[in-house]
Amino acid sequence: MNVTRRAFNLGAILAAGTVILPGAVRAADEKTIAIMFDSLQSPFWVTGFDVLKEKAKAAGYQPLESISNLDDNKQFEQVQSMIQKKVSGIIIVQTDSKAVIPAIREANKAGIPMVHFNRPPAESDAKSSAVQADNRAIMKSTVQALVDKARKAGGKYKAAILIGDLGDQNAIQRRDGFFDVVDQNKDIIEVVARISTEWNPDKAFADLTNALQANPDINFLVTSSDFLLPQIQQALKIAGKWKKTGEEGHVLFAGFDGDEGQYAALKDGYMDVGGVQNLFYEADLAIGAIEKMNKGEEVPKLLLDPGFVITQETLDQDRDKMWGYAVWKKANG
Amino acid sequence: MQTSSTRASLAVLRSAPALLFVAVVVLFAILAPRFLEVQNFANILTQSANVAIVAVGMTFVLLLAGVDLSVGAAMYVCAAVAGLYFKDLPAPAAMALMTAIGALFGAINALFIVGLGIAAFIVTLATLFVGRGLALHLSQTKMVFAGDPVLAFGQGGFLGISYAVWTMAIVLLLALWVQQWTPYGRYLYAIGADREGARKAGIPVRRVVFATYVLCGTLAGLGGFVSFSQVAAASSGFGLQKEFPVIAAAVLGGTSLFGGRGGVLGSVFGAILIQTVQNGLVLLNANPYLYPLVISAIIFIAVLLDSQRTRILARLTRRQIRIEPGVEARRSTAT
Numbered sequence: 148m149n150v151t152r153r154a155f156n157l158g159a160i161l162a163a164g165t166v167i168l169p170g171a172v173r174a175a176d177e178k179t180i181a182i183m184f185d186s187l188q189s190p191f192w193v194t195g196f197d198v199l200k201e202k203a204k205a206a207g208y209q210p211l212e213s214i215s216n217l218d219d220n221k222q223f224e225q226v227q228s229m230i231q232k233k234v235s236g237i238i239i240v241q242t243d244s245k246a247v248i249p250a251i252r253e254a255n256k257a258g259i260p261m262v263h264f265n266r267p268p269a270e271s272d273a274k275s276s277a278v279q280a281d282n283r284a285i286m287k288s289t290v291q292a293l294v295d296k297a298r299k300a301g302g303k304y305k306a307a308i309l310i311g312d313l314g315d316q317n318a319i320q321r322r323d324g325f326f327d328v329v330d331q332n333k334d335i336i337e338v339v340a341r342i343s344t345e346w347n348p349d350k351a352f353a354d355l356t357n358a359l360q361a362n363p364d365i366n367f368l369v370t371s372s373d374f375l376l377p378q379i380q381q382a383l384k385i386a387g388k389w390k391k392t393g394e395e396g397h398v399l400f401a402g403f404d405g406d407e408g409q410y411a412a413l414k415d416g417y418m419d420v421g422g423v424q425n426l427f428y429e430a431d432l433a434i435g436a437i438e439k440m441n442k443g444e445e446v447p448k449l450l451l452d453p454g455f456v457i458t459q460e461t462l463d464q465d466r467d468k469m470w471g472y473a474v475w476k477k478a479n480g
Numbered sequence: 481m482q483t484s485s486t487r488a489s490l491a492v493l494r495s496a497p498a499l500l501f502v503a504v505v506v507l508f509a510i511l512a513p514r515f516l517e518v519q520n521f522a523n524i525l526t527q528s529a530n531v532a533i534v535a536v537g538m539t540f541v542l543l544l545a546g547v548d549l550s551v552g553a554a555m556y557v558c559a560a561v562a563g564l565y566f567k568d569l570p571a572p573a574a575m576a577l578m579t580a581i582g583a584l585f586g587a588i589n590a591l592f593i594v595g596l597g598i599a600a601f602i603v604t605l606a607t608l609f610v611g612r613g614l615a616l617h618l619s620q621t622k623m624v625f626a627g628d629p630v631l632a633f634g635q636g637g638f639l640g641i642s643y644a645v646w647t648m649a650i651v652l653l654l655a656l657w658v659q660q661w662t663p664y665g666r667y668l669y670a671i672g673a674d675r676e677g678a679r680k681a682g683i684p685v686r687r688v689v690f691a692t693y694v695l696c697g698t699l700a701g702l703g704g705f706v707s708f709s710q711v712a713a714a715s716s717g718f719g720l721q722k723e724f725p726v727i728a729a730a731v732l733g734g735t736s737l738f739g740g741r742g743g744v745l746g747s748v749f750g751a752i753l754i755q756t757v758q759n760g761l762v763l764l765n766a767n768p769y770l771y772p773l774v775i776s777a778i779i780f781i782a783v784l785l786d787s788q789r790t791r792i793l794a795r796l797t798r799r800q801i802r803i804e805p806g807v808e809a810r811r812s813t814a815t
Contacts, residue, residue: 186716187621216616217716310768343768348711348718353527353755354762360523361514361763377625377712385635 180208180437181229184264185215185222185242189374190406192240194470195264195426199238202430206438208235219246226250230257236437237261244269244316251275260440262433265424266317267449276446278432280424282317285454286324286403289422290369292456293401294332296419297367304399306367307340307358309351309375318346321371321403336367344375352378359386366398373404373421373471376412391416392459405457407475413462421457426470428452486792493789497734497746500782501753508760515763522642528755529644530707534722535729535747536655537699540692541600542730543668545675545739546593548696549604552722553611554585555704559714560615562705563624571633571709578705579698585611586697590690600693608723616716623715626708634709644706648748651699655744664688672739729754732782736790753778 180203187193196212203210211234215222219242229237230253237254239261241247247263251273254261260275267277297304308325311318329336340358344351359365359382370379383389383398390397393416402409405423412418429452436446457465466472492499508515534551541548558578562569566577585607592603626634633643659665667688670678679685708714731737732753733746757778761771 186616189623189715193622214621216613216621313768338765340762340765341768342762343771346717347720348713348715349530349707350758352711353523353758356523356527357520357759357762360517360520361512374623374715377623381631381634381710381712 178208179211179232179234180434181211181213181226181232181234181237181239183213183215183222183225183229183237184240185217187214189372189404190408190471190474191372191374191404191424191426194406194474195240195430198426198430198470199264199433202427202434206434208434215242217242219243222247223250223253226253230254230259233257234259235441238264238433238437240264240266241268248273260437262436264433265429276436276440276448276450278429278436278450278452280317280429280454281451282320283324283327285422285424285456286321286369286371287327288454288456289401289403289420290325290328292420292458293367293369293399294328294336296458297335297399300399302335304336304367305362305365306336306338306369307342307355307362307365308338308368309342309344309355309370309372309379311344311371312346313343315346318371325369325371339365344371346372346374348375348378351375352382355379355382356385359383359388368398369401369403371403373402373406373409376402376406376408380417389417392419404471405454405469406471407478408471410462410466410469410471410475413457413459416459419459422454423457423469423471424454425452425468427468490789490792493785493792496785496789497732497749497753497782500778500785501749501756504753504756504760504778508756508763512760512763515760520759520763522640522645524752524755524759525645525648526642526710527759528751529642529648530703530710531722531725531729531754532648532748532751533651533706534700534703534726535733535751536651536744537696538723538726539730539733539735539742539744539747540655540659540668541696542727542735542737543672543739543742544689544692545672546600546689546692547604547727547737548586548589548600548693548700549723550585550589550607550611551696551700551703551726552719553608553615554582554697554700555707555719555722556615556714557585557611557618558582558701558704559626559708559718560619560624562630562708563626563714564618567625567627569627569629571629574627574630575633575702575705578708579701582701582704583694583698585700586694587690589697590693593693594686594690612720615718619714619716621716623713625713630705630709631712634706634712644710647702647706651702652744652748659744664691668692669740672741674740725751725754728779731786732779734786736786750782 182199184192184196187196200210213225215225237259247268248271251261251268255274263275263277265279267279306329310322329338339362342354342358380389388396388398400418401420402418403422405421409421413421432450436450439446457469514520538548558581561581562574562578566574589603589607592598593600636643638646667683670683671685671688675685729750730747732750735742735747757775761774
């Protein structure tokens, strides 16, 4: 069969059109949101990633995901790639609050809204919004609930706090929330150990073991993050203090985050109070902020999640609001 | 000739790490009443075990004038593999597995360093990133939990001494034997002091360097096992920047970064000193902002004393040329 040049060109154009057009039409119809995390290093981030993807889908967006493995340069390239894909918005968890600013500027230039999830950026003229748990307020309510239990039980308490990385604002706010309350209750609580964990489980375990050795009468313990629970359990076990509420030698214990470890520790009676970041609400805030910015509405620089406090007594009624319970349920059936 | 004051200052500088340790112990004993308790020293030894074990391997590498920046990454890879795929292994099998993975990691380093002649700093920096990337990929950046047998190792002991301390002691004794009484130990010092001279003297330099990096990886795997058994879980921060306390322990113990000088006993001692300071600060309920300042100040003092010692030793060992009185007179007559 002889094919003329004109027929060949026409055929090629038709074939290309057949392949490209449906994709182009689909791309025009399909709204996408970039969900860009720096790592999934604790259950909080793993669940946050999943919840954001589900919420984005529920709002009619196709989520495009990326993980930078704590590499700011890589994340900047990933942001550029998402901008190329003309996403409707970017939800980002950056490693460094300053290093993310060039990425915000790139998004601003492209007119793509950016929301920081749980870690606000450093001050700059670049325009974006951040969703964050009200760490200080949640920690205050959590420690207050633990103090109430201490007062109810009576007696004097020797307290220890596991502080996070001193360069991390979340950690500092949680520490300040702790001291806001204990400083008002010095008549029954004496802080005998301020353990700087640097968010390092190795260090948390060693220093808590040392603190328990130096102060065997520690009976009031607060951790700034639930992700240290395996190490806390180990250290308390070695000290013979991993006891349930009501058992001899039980340590009044509060967690922070609301992960599945916190749920299990509350359910089993080892933990008394937990501060919970309302991850579902934070995800709604993030998607809502993207939609508002796309409509040209003003969105505050910082959107706060007030979180909530959960105790052994309120566990059954409030656990459905707790993201860690969803994770626990999935794992345990 | 050495003057008595030079001899005295040299003696002080020679025992500087030990004097520093005594000063730290006395200071904390005065300030924190519970510091001197036997159980507290047991805690210090147990907690310093993982760094000390890795520091032994690092010392051998440093003696060669090399460096291994990938030890922390090797620890993480070992823990991730053991926790993800071999969680129910008995503790000795898990220990063997993790040391084997560490050895493999070390062999990869050695292959590039010896086989391709690439600088150790570059190779191990690359394997640091590759190792962490691999472990993050395997674990999907999620926390990996140790199995019950491994946890039992972390909590258990024999004759009232934790298994971690026993492991550290066995490693130290074996390493001391290797360092002091085997040809391999002597080769390390010879190669570190003068690589070309060692090669000309018939020392199998390439083989020794290869074996040393494998040994360093092996001990990183073993240190990873000890750490994993203690902290119960490995998150993405496991082993992160572990190379710094490990190298600091070796330097604190008197091992030179330029090779040919030092030893494993000092490195284990250095690891214990760092942990003692950390422990004392916790016992004092010190302001957390002070921790890095105090620890870095002690490392700085140790390194400063070490450099002074090196300077004085160099001055004392410099060849003294003494001209006999008669020689000068004969020279002038001849001319």
